[in-house]
Amino acid sequence: xxxxxxxxxxxxxxxxxxxxxxxxxxxxxxxxxxxxxxxxxxxxxxxxxxxxxxxxxxxxxxxxxxxxxxxxxxxxxxxxxxxxxxxxxxxxxxxxxxxxxxxxxxxxxxxxxxxxxxxxxxxxxxxxxxxxxxxxxxxxxxxxxxxxxxxxxxxxxxxxxxxxxxxxxxxxxxxxxxxxxxxxxxxxxxxxxxxxxxxxxxxxxxxxxxxxxxxxxxxxxxxxxxxxxxxxxxxxxxxxxxxxxxxxxxxxxxxxx
Amino acid sequence: xxxxxxxxxxxxxxxxxxxxxxxxxxxxxxxxxxxxxxxxxxxxxxxxxxxxxxxxxxxxxxxxxxxxxxxxxxxxxx
Numbered sequence: 001x002x003x004x005x006x007x008x009x010x011x012x013x014x015x016x017x018x019x020x021x022x023x024x025x026x027x028x029x030x031x032x033x034x035x036x037x038x039x040x041x042x043x044x045x046x047x048x049x050x051x052x053x054x055x056x057x058x059x060x061x062x063x064x065x066x067x068x069x070x071x072x073x074x075x076x077x078x079x080x081x082x083x084x085x086x087x088x089x090x091x092x093x094x095x096x097x098x099x100x101x102x103x104x105x106x107x108x109x110x111x112x113x114x115x116x117x118x119x120x121x122x123x124x125x126x127x128x129x130x131x132x133x134x135x136x137x138x139x140x141x142x143x144x145x146x147x148x149x150x151x152x153x154x155x156x157x158x159x160x161x162x163x164x165x166x167x168x169x170x171x172x173x174x175x176x177x178x179x180x181x182x183x184x185x186x187x188x189x190x191x192x193x194x195x196x197x198x199x200x201x202x203x204x205x206x207x208x209x210x211x212x213x214x215x216x217x218x219x220x221x222x223x224x225x226x227x228x229x230x231x232x233x234x235x236x237x238x239x240x241x242x243x244x245x246x247x248x249x250x251x252x253x254x255x256x257x
Numbered sequence: 258x259x260x261x262x263x264x265x266x267x268x269x270x271x272x273x274x275x276x277x278x279x280x281x282x283x284x285x286x287x288x289x290x291x292x293x294x295x296x297x298x299x300x301x302x303x304x305x306x307x308x309x310x311x312x313x314x315x316x317x318x319x320x321x322x323x324x325x326x327x328x329x330x331x332x333x334x335x
Contacts, residue, residue, distance in 0.1 A: 021328035030328060045329025046297070048270045048322065054290045059328055075329050089324050092297035092304050209329075 004233070006204055008182050009130045009151035013069070015040045016199070017229040018184065020209025024218065027062040033212055034063065037222035041069045043100055043207065045076070046090045065095065071132070073100040074120075078113070083120040087129060099124065100154065102134045110160040114141045118148065125149040134186055137171040142179050152181050154207065157198060158188025161210040165194035169201060176202040192221075192228035199232025200240070268320045276315060283310040285321065296325045 006013040018041040024030040034042060042063055050056055063070070072090030077083040080103060087099045103120050105113030112135050121131045125148060133145050137155045145153050155175055158164035165188065166172060176183050182204035189195050189208045198206050206229055215221035263278040269285070276285065282305060286293050298305045299322040305313060315321070 024328060027328075043329060044326040046324050047327045047329075049291060049296055049325045051270050051272065051289050051291075051323065058295065059326055060295060070326065072326060073329055088304050089297040089299065090326075092306075093295065093325055 004237070006182060008132070011069070013040060013205070016205040016233055017195070017225055018043065018071070018205055018207040019212060019222070020207070021059060021063065022209050023213035027057055027059060029218060030059070031062040033218045033222040034068070036219045036226065037212065038226040041071050043071045043073050043209070046072055046086050046093065069098070070094060071098055071100050074102045076104070077102060078104050080116045080120045080123070083116070084123050087124050091129070097128055098130045098132065100132045100134060112136050112156075114138065118144055121145060121150055122148050132184070137168045137175065139171060139174040139178055142175045146179050146181050150181070152184055152204075153179060154184045154186035156187040157185050157194065160187040162188050163190030163211060164188055165190050166197055169197070172198070172203070173201055192224040195225050196228040196232035196235070199229055200235050202236055265315060265317045267315050267318070270321070270323055280315050281311055282313045282315065282321070285315060286310065286323070289323075291323060296323050298323055
């Protein structure tokens, strides 16, 4: 689908499947899974460098930043201050102004603190960041994020790592109808059909980590997700038939004996 | 040429380290075998430009944070 590229803030993305790099067995598996997924955007976290054991490999030795868009996140940040600090550190460590902004509200659900998210987004946008906010499936918050200058929004399908799939399809559909920027469904996907459904509803992309990394065969699941996202996108663009209660014959009556 | 220099104590990623006085941030990274182009450095809560690594000298009690990218999805690999 070369004529169906995703554009965000003037950047073009080839893949509508974006993947995280956490929870893999090792970097070799990470690399193989990302290759199998066909994703060209990978999320990473920002953490202290291990200064005592320098023999450990670096993720970027396996994920070439020239080949992939590296999207740093602010995972693990529970306050506006932390999210802003980590975003600035990510920009200083990397090469771009992109950040996947997370302000987490609660340890058990990892649901976003949407008030904090909007506040942090405002600060970062003023500093020139391209803020891709991880948000709840709340159409009003999504609209507010767009109004303050986020070039895409990333509503969750379900709690991070839960694998529950899309828990509120109607809210997601409302977000897709009311918000005129790309929608990237982020978090909560469990298997390929969840990803396909998100795309069929009209999502512009899907971001996932655990569904792939936590599968019994991550590399096979990465490939399944690639096909699911592709199939869902094609189906969305093709336009599905309306659902009806009663049958409609596919074969003509004419010519019957 | 080399004179005996005073040792300083600095905090690097939360660990107290003894370092030579007059060392710069760039020296510290080199001694720790860390590639500068892959990390961000915060010195006493101030994020440094890479260009400043060679100029900023460390002094007693400094708090240095060296951060880089690790595997992470929505909640990192923690």
